């Protein structure tokens with residue numbers, strides 16, 4: 001029987017997460033489409049079906065760490081019931097928020113919200129799903145090109161993602177002996193709802209940022225999705241502990 005790999009993608013209801021889920025579906029994955037409780041995942045499930053793949057939705061809030069354990073137990077149950085599986089091949093930690101502002105304007109509440117979702121939520125979701133990834137899983141954490149270059153008012157956000165990159169490298173070392181690969185993908189500016197849709201809807205900001213990329217434009221979300229599904233393909237099986245930037249050559 002042909003083994004179809006199974007991938008869980010957080011924040012799969014829109015933006016980069018939706019593009020990643022669809023690209024994985026096109027490349028032969030079953031997709032567990034994770035979304036925040038109350039957010040509508042139906043469009044993504046339809047796109048996955050149109051790509052010829054099977055999916056199941058799971059509601060999961062990264063800020064509710066105790067609930068991540070029960071979400072992981074639900075994933076375990078659903079994998080067994082729907083597909084007769086007890087293993088997850090791929091975990092894509094895509095969901096995240098961007099709290100932007102000048103250093104002196106950042107409040108402790110901003111700080112906790114930013115780190116709480118991007119670092120704390122990602123950290124404890126990996127921990128909760130680890131038993132399902134054992135013996136041949138791949139974790140991909142979505143970072144940002146902003147960990148390499150500097151833009152105004154992005155320090156808190158960039159620091160949260162730098163922490164995720166450091167966690168990725170550390171986990172690659174710790175979990176490699178258990179057959180688990182861990183990498184981060186660092187996208188450059190992409191046209192989604194992120195930052196109030198600035199990259200997509202604010203023509204001035206878009207052309208200013210685009211002028212600092214080698215390719216002279218911001219990303220179509222599909223380009224990030226395709227990079228992620230390429231990274232998790234068997235051809236890339238010797239890659240772990242890496243940060244791979246997908247930014248069209250931003251701020252070279």
Ligand SMILES: NC(=O)c1ccc[n+]([C@@H]2O[C@H](COP(=O)([O-])OP(=O)(O)OC[C@H]3O[C@@H](n4cnc5c(N)ncnc54)[C@H](OP(=O)(O)O)[C@@H]3O)[C@@H](O)[C@H]2O)c1
Nearest residue numbers: 011015016036039061062063095096144189190192193194
């Ligand atoms: N777009 C860019 O230019 C860009 C560049 C570099 C890196 N990134 C990173 O790429 C990732 C996706 O960004 P995007 O552009 O697709 O942003 P987006 O359109 O704002 O989508 C963010 C996703 O994260 C989910 N999310 C946020 N908080 C959550 C929580 N507490 N629990 C569960 N899900 C939560 C959102 O759910 P709801 O729909 O319920 O809010 C949504 O699905 C983020 O980590 C972002 O930092 C984006």
